[in-house]
Amino acid sequence: MAKHDRPIEDIIVDDRGVVYIQDFRGDVYKLNNGFFQKSSFSDRALQFLEGAGSDLYFIHFDKLLQLEDESPKLVKSFSEPLDYFSSCNGLVIAKSKNRVYQDQGDQWLNLEISVDTKPETIIGMECMNDKIYVVCKEKLISIQGDRQEVTQLPFEGIDVISYNSILLISSRNEGLWAFDGKNFKKYYVPGVEFPKRVTELKARNHQLWLLSKEKELYLFDDTNQTLQKAAGNVNDFVVDKWNTLWTISGNKLSRKVFRHENIPPELSVRKLESNYLPVPVSATIELSARQNNLRVECEAFYSPDPLSLSYQMRMNDQDDWTDNGRKSVFTIYDVPDGKHKLEFRAKAGDNNFSRIKSVEIVKKAPLINGLWPYIFITLAGLLLLAIILIIRNGIRSKALNAEKEKLRLKLEVLKTEQKLGQLRMNPHFLFNALNSISGLIALDRNTEARKHLNAFSQMMRTLLDHSFTEVTTLSMEIEFLERYLEIEQMIRNNKFDYQFENHTDDDTRIPVMIIQPFVENAILHGIKYKDGSGHIDLRFQRQDRYVRVEIEDDGIGRTNAGKYKKEGHSSKAIEVIKERLEKLDKWNKQQNIVYVDQYDQKGNPSGTKVILLIPIQ
Template sequence: MKFGFWLLFSVINFTLFAQRGLIQYSRENGLISNEIRDVAYDRKGFIWLATPKGIERFDGQRFIHFKHDPVDSLSIASNDIQGLVFDGDKTIWAFTYNKGLIGIETETFHISNYSKRNIASFGSNRISSVVIRNKIIWYTSVEGKLYSFDPKKKKTTPFSVYRSDSKVIGLNSMILDRLDSSNLWINGMDGLYRFEIKTRSWKHFKFKKSTDINSGSASVYRNEMSCAVQDSKGNLFIGLKKGGLLYFDQYQGLFKSFPVSIEDLKYQEISSIQWRDSRYLYLCVLNKEIILFDTKKKTYVRYEEAERSAVMPYHIIKFGSQLAIASSNAGLFVHDESLIYGTKIRTETQLHAIRYSPDKKNAYRLMGNSTAVLKKLRGNGPETISLKGLIDAKTYYYLEDGSMLVVGANGLVRIVRDYRIVKKILYPDHQSIDKRFQNSLLVGDSLLFIGTLDASLLCYKLSDFSFKRIYSISAETKLDETREYFPLAMVYLDGAVYFSENEQLYRYQINSKRLDRIRLFNHENTDQITCLAISPRRKLWIGTRASGVWSYNLDTKKLRNEFTSFNGLQNDEVNQLTLDSRERLWILNPSCIAIVNTLSKKVQSLEKRNGINDVFGITMTPDSIYFLQRNSYVVGDAKEDLPIQKKAVPYIIQIRDMNGFSSFSTDKFKYAYNENNLVFEFGIRDFSNAENNLVSYRLLGLDEKWINGNQKNEALYHNLPSGKYVFQVQVLEGDESAITSYAFKITRPFWRRWWFITLAALAAAFSIWFFMRSRIKRIQSTEQMKAEFSLQINELESKALRAQMNPHFLFNSLNSIRLFILKDEVDNAADYIAKFSKLLRMILNYSRQDMITVYDEIQSLKLYLEFERLRFDQDFDFDLQIDGQEVLDCQIPPMIIQPFIENAIWHGLMPRTEAGGKIRVSFQKQLSGLYVMVQDNGIGREKAKENNRKRSLKEGSVGLQITKDRLRSLTLRTKRQNEFEIEDLIDENGRAIGTLVTLYFETPN
């Protein structure tokens, strides 16, 4: 019977859950609880789970928890979730035992709670099953009533089950009729009910003798129905609470019973039913196992005892080729039928090798743990060939004459065509273990190369089993790890055997018996060689311990690192390399088996999701590929392409604003300028290969390269400038990728909008115009002031000139000339006229200049003093003092000192009664400027005022005022200090002895 079950499995190619691609997710993976009460798929293929601790949404990579929070009114109403139903659109509906209904939108995760707490007319908070029709929710209560609920109108309508008695019945599950959606089928504790929505009428169907198709059989009529599915004809398969399956023909109203004939499952509840395809049904035997029911043959198929899944199943659901199983205590199990590769065959002992005879008619499997045996796979030979005495069998070979050669750790066995053992070469038990055989290589039909544990390479001649040592590792480098695996690999091509020892490669020329060392790696990329494969194109493929697969061209001597974890491999450790007839390279590593097209460089993988894991070796035969496991192997067609690859699907969950911590859905495409600190939550939907996905993301408009997104579920971006962006998430598997995108825009702030910029530009233009206009006015006003100032200076200078050349001075000068002529003092008159004319010419020349040197000023003052002295008959003396030559280069206004000298002569010296009048003019240069001092020994200012008050006041005041104005104008123009000070000189008795005038001119530093 067991063999018949297994044969049926082989026919339908139904793979085993426990060993073939069944992936478990539990609390260790982030699941909130290992007790799963129900499971559902939404439209995009995400899995939703009902647990006693809340609701989970799972994408194969991450769990999103929905839990009740007493202080959060927006959380789910209860954690005690009984079941889940997807409405086919965008809402998952969860029902509870005492808190009513919970609706969760699958895109936005918006939660809505419906119960008597917030809807007074709500039917019952204790819900047992739910179906959805035209957005109306139909649900049954634990009390045995049916309700329809409109969540939009928040209206509930009850429909009580009509019974002749008043007994309350339990309603367990409910389905919507596939052919007539106006009918509901409800499983109850006392049979099957049909409710017609249009007529609101009930019909009750009980399984009893009168409704049993096989009424003559001794059937046990059990009506506690738990679950049901409908076939294409509209008839129902119904699971029973106390075990077994019913078939119900709704058109005849008759039942047919299919009891479970398996003894230990006979009375176990069928808690869930799911179609596998149009013929087979998955039956979930509550907390036991999953069995298969053939609806055509009406027979059950059960897994072998060693292969039964320990999932403790509670509920099962299918989505495409993917199966999700809710376990009552082991979490979630996911199985994808389309990914399974090959057929799995169990063995009693470990399989070491499978080979076909040269004519492909015979094949044996080399098996055994301590004692090796050959078991027939095909052909006419004996079923088993015992290899007693041969321990730790390694491999065997078919020779051209049809005989077989078996290699073990302790020797060789030769088996001829009639399956007789003709020769054994076995080491005695006391032989050192270091001599035991390891790897071997058959060359032609005559030579066998064997590596031993003492790091030696032996060559056996099969004609007489003589041997010679080809290579032996030196004593200095003979390490345990080297001896254990030596040689790590051997291949043969064109009369040469290539073998490896750690990172070294050797070539042994069989004819010339020459041994060459091929240095492959340098000190920068040294790695241990683990395996070799060679192609007819004279390319040597090299597997390494930590750097993937290398290729070495035997003709060009070029070494190249071909395949690593950076370009398709899932792991850089390579345990075996095998080339098939299509020159595809099969790479065995701890993570998976990679299949590489050596021409296109395309990499594909076989792994746990394909039902292939824990493989320690790959064996190629002309028509099959064998993946060796401990007590089983998987065999696939050598000509078959790889199975369809299920690609991971990237998606974007939501977007959050870090400023206000608000969340946005992917339906929002425009953000304000201050909503520019965004977090993008993303995920990868893949229930079979999540650990091997290469995930990356980028923000087009900001990021130039993809950013590694493995072990992440969100991307943060701060202070994004306004503009258009596209956030992308990519999943890379091999050389193929899947990308999802989310385009959005961050708007400009108002000060960067066109209308604001236009207004600002107009305001700026007006401001510039106003500024320029004001500036022009200021310039015009300044120029006008300068013109007026220049005019004022000219007037002051004219006044000064007129003051200096007053009529008295001219009259007195001309009168003095007349007296000189009348006295016949021609020489004096001529000298006077000459000095007078020279002084006038000098005054006129200097009056046209703003500044003159002290030297020029002294010349004019000297001429003026001599002229006045001649005029007053040598009545006073004068003295001009200069403090250094640098004084002569200083600049002062022209004729600025003359008025003070004139005042000293006329008002100080002339009124003196004594002789000896004197004027001293001194020039001193200090750090801060030039000091000019005019000192006389006249009568003083007070005495002069008394002598001629009216005249002195008039002329003195005018001359001094003109000089003050000139100095003030000079200060305004040069921004330097210019001033004078008049001081009366007195003796110790208080009598006036003269006047001192000090002029100060600030000079540049």
């Protein structure tokens, strides 16, 4: 069960099994690993529509939209605001005029309903036997070309679906009715008593789902001719491709598996990066000679047992698949020159595999490979030049040694300056931490107080230890950052949450106290002034002779943070760290600190990512 912080009004599921909800304020959220992730297309005027098969549609005033790659794409704009949509051959009806528009592939057929019909009385539109049926509360209109017929309902209709070659219609007080194209009759199954008033009907996989006025959800198995209660207190529901039932009630989303179908997981390749720059996802990817590394982010869905999912990869049709466990991100270092085929698949359980997703990679060879004859000739000349330079360098060696000693002393000054900065950690942080712990004690929440006091003391002990050493292990640095974030989280009343993702060895040795000031910046200048709660991601991975660290927040962004930012301890510490990294970096091939500003689809700042390349010691 997942809980939202506001009442949920609507729910849909797409062809990959991704569940979307819309709350009463119109905000749309995607269910991701048990948590709700806000989508970029939230709008109160957006109406969810469940389409044919597993297609998802939206109505937004006079526009019909279809969900593709987690983003609404325009299908068609109409001259009048739309009031109703049916997935039966792409039917829509305009709100202010009695018109039906049918998608015929290359064009849309425009049909006018000759019968006076108020849009608010329409309960559904279906197709059967080459006819379009517009079903209202009190009448049924059949349309076939220019011919239209009107049949009065012997009851007041509530909902309608096409089911087993009939129109199945629920009534206000008289149960279910069937229409075979000519006559109405009560829908009757021997030994089965359907609810008297069904407010919503859905059908999937020879199963009929019925939601009663009393919010009781029933499942009718057409194969076994049985009716069972599936759930209670249900406001709305959907059934995905694996026959998993999703129900909403208030602010709660619940999941229940019925007669599990042996359908494989759904896998997609969501994001590609080369040398930490985004690469468009396509069937064939061309890499330059300098693009050595490739990061592939996959995403899989399997609602019957999401915790059983794992990810695998192989290159060039090799027999053996590399198992990546539950990690959905693959990193390929030192991509060889030439053409390669990467294949990915997801596995649920022991042997339920998804369809294989392939990516073709073409890595260009360096131009130098065709220049060897010229290189040998050039080397001969360079050798002679080198002899001359060695003689000159002998004369200059003393001057260079003196400069080297000067740089060493400057690095020692930088180390001493940062250690002093460590020992005089932000007094506001220290005061707020102790004050918050004191508040917990005053409230008699001694267990929490002891927990945070212990974290605080361990953090201060680590600070003291770092003042006597120059390097530490990555695991100790991560442990220090976790304690620091725990204290910050307590001080700020859980205004943010955080997550660590480590893809390198815990015993990797790095310089001390490089990362904490950037985490502090993310909190003070990113999350602090954000409306609502925030999130911070810290990711660690090996990159050649460096540890790559990403600190990403979903705060107000650097542009907005400039309105509040004041120079102080944090900014001075970062300047010291920048100089220190430049001196420690023996290879000096890449920029050690990179800021990446994040924006949403409307171009508004949505956070900051800081990338650190820390030389391994």
